[in-house]
Amino acid sequence: MQRSLRRTAPLAVVALAATLAVAVFGAALPAQAADDDAALARRVKQVTARIDLRLKALDKGDALLDRKKHVTDAHRSTLSALIDADRTGLTALREKVAGETTVDGVKADATSMINDYRIFILVAPKLRLTAAGDREAAAIERLRKVHDKLAALVAKAKAAGRATGPAEAALTVMQNSINKASNGLTGQVDALLALQPGPDGDAIRASVAKIRKTLGDVRSDLRTAVAAAKKVRDLAK
Numbered sequence: 001m002q003r004s005l006r007r008t009a010p011l012a013v014v015a016l017a018a019t020l021a022v023a024v025f026g027a028a029l030p031a032q033a034a035d036d037d038a039a040l041a042r043r044v045k046q047v048t049a050r051i052d053l054r055l056k057a058l059d060k061g062d063a064l065l066d067r068k069k070h071v072t073d074a075h076r077s078t079l080s081a082l083i084d085a086d087r088t089g090l091t092a093l094r095e096k097v098a099g100e101t102t103v104d105g106v107k108a109d110a111t112s113m114i115n116d117y118r119i120f121i122l123v124a125p126k127l128r129l130t131a132a133g134d135r136e137a138a139a140i141e142r143l144r145k146v147h148d149k150l151a152a153l154v155a156k157a158k159a160a161g162r163a164t165g166p167a168e169a170a171l172t173v174m175q176n177s178i179n180k181a182s183n184g185l186t187g188q189v190d191a192l193l194a195l196q197p198g199p200d201g202d203a204i205r206a207s208v209a210k211i212r213k214t215l216g217d218v219r220s221d222l223r224t225a226v227a228a229a230k231k232v233r234d235l236a237k
Contacts, residue, residue: 036103043106044097047113051094054119058087061127068131070138075130078193082126086117118197118204125208126192129215133189136181136218143178143225147171150229153236167235174228181221188214 062083065076093109100106117123151171158164192211195204 040100040103040106043103043110044100047097047106047110048094050110051090051097051113054090054113054117055087055094057119057124058083058090061124064127064131068134070135071131072134072137075134075189075193079127079130082123086119086123090117090119114201115199116197118201121201122195122197122204122208125212126195129192129208129212130189132215132219133185133192136185136215136222139222140178140182140185143174143222143229146229147174147178147225150174150232150236154232157236164235167232170228170231170235174225174232177221177225177228181218181225184214184218184221188218 062080065071065079065083071079090113093113097106097109100109154164154167154171157167188211192208195207198204
């Protein structure tokens with residue numbers, strides 16, 4: 001009888017332990033599931049908000065493009081198509097995020113949101129710098145016409161026997177500055193519009209920065225040309 005009790009006691013302990021384990025872990029599972037759901041909901045909310053910021057930026061870009069009158073038809077068409085494509089893609093991605101069932105899925109969507117669109121470091125600069133480049137191109141054409149008119153005035157003054165050396169020197173400065181601006185601007189906007197989004201954000205920033213600097217140099221050359229034109233005008237009076 002005693003041997004029977006000894007055999008039964010361990011079995012009872014094992015059974016009790018199993019019951020306790022089920023109770024403890026069974027109670028923990030709903031809590032863990034709740035934590036996972038909360039984490040998922042939090043990530044979905046965060047990524048959705050970031051997508052919404054990008055969609056708003058695209059709307060602002062669309063409005064900006066409408067205001068920029070010097071943008072060429074070809075460049076305007078390219079930028080409009082870019083905005084439309086990114087808006088469509090981000091809207092679809094927003095819906096995908098809303099349907100995700102895992103945090104990893106949302107993380108993958110967040111990566112796509114950045115790498116596949118690059119709204120802030122690429123699309124926005126494309127809009128601003130294209131407008132700047134096309135404005136500078138228009139300014140170059142205007143200055144060429146001004147130069148030709150001033151050159152005619154100087155030639156007329158010279159033919160009348162007036163001293164035109166300083167005016168001719170200023171005309172040369174103006175012409176050289178216009179040529180330098182034109183050469184610097186050539187191909188820059190098209191190179192900018194050809195840049196594509198991707199995972200290497202530093203490379204994208206560097207490419208945009210190089211074009212931005214070149215456009216800044218062009219703007220400086222145009223200022224020099226304008227100053228020279230004013231000097232020629234004053235000397236030719």
